[in-house]
Amino acid sequence: MLLLLQLLSLLRELTAESPWGLPVVADGPASLAKVVMAELADLKLENKPWPGGTHSLHYHYLALSEPGPGLPQFLAVGYVDDQPFIHYDSRVDRAKPQAPWMAAVDTQYWETETQKQRAWAKVQQVETWTVMGYHNQSSGTHSTQRTFGCEIREDGHTSSFWQFGFDGQDHLSLDLETLSWVSAKPVAVQTKRWWETERCYAEYDKAYLEGLCLTSLHRYLELGSQSLTRKEPPKVQVTRHTAEDGSITLRCWARGFYPRDISLSWWLGEDELVQEAEYVETRPDGDGTYQTWAAVRVPARMENGYICHVQHSSLNHTLTVAWEAPSHQWITSAKVISIIFTITFLLVAGVLIFIKQYSQGGEEPHNSQNPMSVETAQLLC
Structure with a gap:
């Protein structure tokens, strides 16, 4: 990442004003990142009734090195229980609600989220070009994907994840127990070394996932309680x-x-x-x-x-x-048998009449004026 020092002064203010989405920690002085990390770790879940069931909050960030026509350079989507609730597209450059229950949130929230996503767009763009360099790529359309989130199960246990991909393939993931970056491919070892230069960033991610993420999930569930805590039978x-x-x-x-x-x-x-x-x-x-x-x-x-x-x-x-056999199956079979029987009967009757007419009249069977031939034709039709 590049040094995004201009964001550091904004970071603490954003964290205090709106503990909803993910703040940005740039590669600035580690001491400042640790301060923010400590603030996130101090966030505790409020003692409120849990609506029951398993609920999750997760985000997907996508950055393109050279977006084609109609494609954004950066896209971010947030989900609560697999339902999108927030969307940021660099072409529009505004964070917008994706769920009806988010429309009532005040304008300060959307301004804060817009600034956060703008900052993440810059960070992930640098990451994209850096990883491209590790793959000896200097041009073309390539992408990085960052996905992370937390979950609270019905029994109260929580879980979290943080993953980073390149061109749709796994690249790095964060082991939250050991606070180590796990490389999925040999080339990802270079990214792993880069991210491990400051251990505090892994600690920050863990603090977010186990603090701010869960707090935000609680608040979103309060906002969308009628939709997110409903029960519909299968x-x-x-x-x-x-x-x-x-x-x-x-x-x-x-x-x-x-x-x-x-x-x-x-x-x-x-x-x-x-x-x-x-x-x-x-x-x-x-x-x-x-x-x-x-x-x-x-x-x-x-x-x-x-x-x-x-x-x-x-x-x-x-x-x-x-499993129940379709009730119309036997009816259909009976209809088919009846039709086959009728057709067979008419064919046999027609042949018998034809033979009788030919043997008695001695006329050529192709004589279309013969009354019996007309009768035979009518039966066959």
Whole structure:
């Protein structure tokens, strides 16, 4: 990083005025960074009721070395529980709300966040060109990604992460236990040495993630309580799939639920099929809710014996769902059989009438004026 000394005088003021987003610590005197770090470490969670469930706050920063048409040089997006709530685009150069519950925040907050993101845009731009140099790249479009955040689980335990990527690949991550930078690739060792020149920056990141980040998460949950602490039950459906080799898979779908935490399991009688089941990670459904599924392979004609169990905070009991054959399946089959029978009957009748007419009249079968030929044609049609 370059020395962003002009930001250091602003840093302490911003931290005191609005402990919401991530302040900037430039590569200035380590003593000043340690002062800010100490202030962050002193931030404690207020003793307020926790809304329950698992909640998270995380940010994604993206910087481009040479952005193409329509692309920003720097982009920052903040998420609470996977829902975007703040957005900064260097082309607009203003931090803006992304969630309705953020619109009521005062103008001072948005001014503060705008200044922070402007500063981070400069820092990450320097980082981008520096890492490009480590890769012997002096031009072209390249990117760095910084992602970090914290989480509070329903049992009160917390966790945090801090990662840095280059061109979409892992580059460095921060081990919060040892306060060491972990390089994902050999070339990242040079970045690791660069960042380890001042241990206080790793200490600062840890202080932010375990102090200010959690405090901010609490406050955002207060602002968006109606949206972020709501409970929406899952819509559950079991589908049946046949593979090319004839094997049958039952998939238990859960969609449209909130909050994120959910448990899906497959049972056969009194036995839970832990090893046999396949699971996917819960993911956003695109409308502020979540979706996921669990699948299990089953023997043919044994589908009805397998039961999907669903547990979610919006439900006061365990929901059990089994696969059901579509009710219209037998109706459709009967219709097909009836149509085939009718067509067969008409063809046989037509052939018999044709043979009878030809044997009695002795006329050529192609005589279109014969009444029997007309009758035959009508039957065939």
